[in-house]
Amino acid sequence: QQQVKQSPQSLIVQKGGISIINCAYENTAFDYFPWYQQFPGKGPALLIAIRPDVSEKKEGRFTISFNKSAKQFSLHIMDSQPGDSATYFCAAGMKGYQKVTFGTGTKLQVIP
Amino acid sequence: DVKVTQSSRYLVKRTGEKVFLECVQDMDHENMFWYRQDPGLGLRLIYFSYDVKMKEKGDIPEGYSVSREKKERFSLILESASTNQTSMYLCASREWDARKTQYFGPGTRLLVL
Numbered sequence: 001q002q003q004v005k006q007s008p009q010s011l012i013v014q015k016g017g018i019s020i021i022n023c024a025y026e027n028t029a030f031d032y033f034p035w036y037q038q039f040p041g042k043g044p045a046l047l048i049a050i051r052p053d054v055s056e057k058k059e060g061r062f063t064i065s066f067n068k069s070a071k072q073f074s075l076h077i078m079d080s081q082p083g084d085s086a087t088y089f090c091a092a093g094m095k096g097y098q099k100v101t102f103g104t105g106t107k108l109q110v111i112p
Numbered sequence: 113d114v115k116v117t118q119s120s121r122y123l124v125k126r127t128g129e130k131v132f133l134e135c136v137q138d139m140d141h142e143n144m145f146w147y148r149q150d151p152g153l154g155l156r157l158i159y160f161s162y163d164v165k166m167k168e169k170g171d172i173p174e175g176y177s178v179s180r181e182k183k184e185r186f187s188l189i190l191e192s193a194s195t196n197q198t199s200m201y202l203c204a205s206r207e208w209d210a211r212k213t214q215y216f217g218p219g220t221r222l223l224v225l
Contacts, residue, residue, distance in 0.1 A: 009152065032211035043116070043202055043216030044155070051211075089155060093210040098143060098162055099170070100210055104154035 004092050006103025013110050019077035021106045023090035026071065030092040034100075035064065035075050038087045047088070048075075080110045114139050116217035118203050123222045131190040133220050135203030141215075142208045144186035146170075146178060149200040149219070161186055162208070193224045 005024045013019045023033075034049035050057045050064040050073065057064045063076040077084055087107045093100040119134035137144065145160040147170075157170030159178040167178050175197060179187045186205075190197055203217040 006154075034213075036214075036216075041218070043204070043218050045216065046213045049213075095209065095211060097210055098160060098168070099157060100214060102155040104152065 004090060004101045004103045006090050006106060008106060009104065010107045011109070013077075013080045013108065015080065015082060015110055015112050017080050017110075019075075019080045019084065019108055019110070021075045021088055021090070021108070022072065023074065023092075023103050024070075024072045025092050025101075027092070027094075028071065029094050029097075030101075031095060032093040033064070033066065033073050034091050034093070035062075036089045036091065036102075038089065038105075040086075044087075044089055077108075080108075082110045082112055084108060085110050114215050116203055116205055116215050118201075118217040118220050120220050121218065123220060125190075125193050125222065125224050127194060127224060129190075129193050129224075131193050131222065131224075133188040133190075133201055133203075133222070135186045135188070135205075135217055136184055137186075137203075137205035137215070138184065139205060139215065140183065141205040142183075143206045144180065145204040145206070145214070146176075146186065146188045147202045147204065148172070149202055155202065158188065193222075195224050198222060198224045 035047045036044035037047040038044040061078045066073045090103040146158040147155045161180040177189045201220045206214040
């Protein structure tokens with residue numbers, strides 16, 4: 001019940017296109033949904049996060065869409081750039097539970 | 113600027129050796145975590161600590177132990193390294209609230225021969 005399922009495992013997008021990564025969770029007690037970005041040779045770093053009281057959060061070219069009834073959330077990268085090539089992890093957390101559950105990751109490659 | 117540092121970027125060890133991986137954070141965070149990262153498996157939690165001398169098992173604790181003698185330092189110990197422990201090891205720290213940002217170190221790539 002603590003799982004977060006992430007898809008696809010890998011993604012190739014043309015420069016300027018839209019990258020979409022999806023995640024689904026089971027535990028309705030989760031109330032914090034971050035996305036982490038990891039470049040090769042580096043540790044993951046927080047990219048953007050959302051709470052379930054909003055359906056969408058946008059920061060620059062990155063948008064999280066959240067569907068509470070479907071227990072799904074997704075990351076959209078608009079106008080994808082080669083510099084966005086990285087591994088992306090979705091995650092879920094909740095107040096009072098110390099562990100954050102991570103998805104299995106999506107390796108994104110943006111080709112020129 | 114917040115910082116999580118790990119003692120080594122690359123390590124090569126032999127089967128049966130005792131291996132120490134060290135992590136230091138400078139943010140006075142209560143929580144510290146050890147993950148291993150393997151292709152297709154994502155980030156799997158090995159152990160975490162919510163206070164000095166306190167620890168809890170994560171999802172894959174077998175073959176590992178941890179030590180937290182000071183708030184800023186969290187060590188991962190492989191008592192007798194095996195080839196299936198070849199992996200990328202990531203340390204992270206965070207404030208008490210699980211809804212705060214988790215800060216990761218750069219990782220240690222461990223090869224066990």
